[in-house]
Amino acid sequence: MTYVIAEPCIDVKDQACVDVCPVDCIHEAGRILVIDPEECIDCGACEPECPVEAIFPEDALPAKWQAFVGINAAYGQGVDAVDALVTAYSGEHSS
Numbered sequence: 001m002t003y004v005i006a007e008p009c010i011d012v013k014d015q016a017c018v019d020v021c022p023v024d025c026i027h028e029a030g031r032i033l034v035i036d037p038e039e040c041i042d043c044g045a046c047e048p049e050c051p052v053e054a055i056f057p058e059d060a061l062p063a064k065w066q067a068f069v070g071i072n073a074a075y076g077q078g079v080d081a082v083d084a085l086v087t088a089y090s091g092e093h094s095s
């Protein structure tokens with residue numbers, strides 16, 4: 001399993017989570033921070049640090065934000081892949 005950063009982080013990117021992650025697996029993309037699921041050790045240290053409650057264990061992620069599993073995992077393909085998915089998600093969820 002992994003932890004997942006969801007929609008509340010978009011355009012916020014507070015960074016408090018980055019400071020506490022023991023394995024430095026939280027990375028900055030264009031409009032959001034993402035957790036690399038390949039690196040996350042599932043320690044949970046980041047979750048209470050987030051001021052906008054954007055971080056969830058994958059099995060507790062609200063259904064409306066399931067797209068963020070893929071958005072975080074896209075970090076494996078690079079920041080550009082994350083940004084493309086965030087742009088697509090924002091387009092689908094505007095208005």
Ligand code: SF4
Pocket residue numbers: 003020021022023024025026035039040041042043044045046047
């Ligand atoms: Fe880092 Fe732990 Fe959060 Fe995973 S759960 S992103 S290892 S602080």
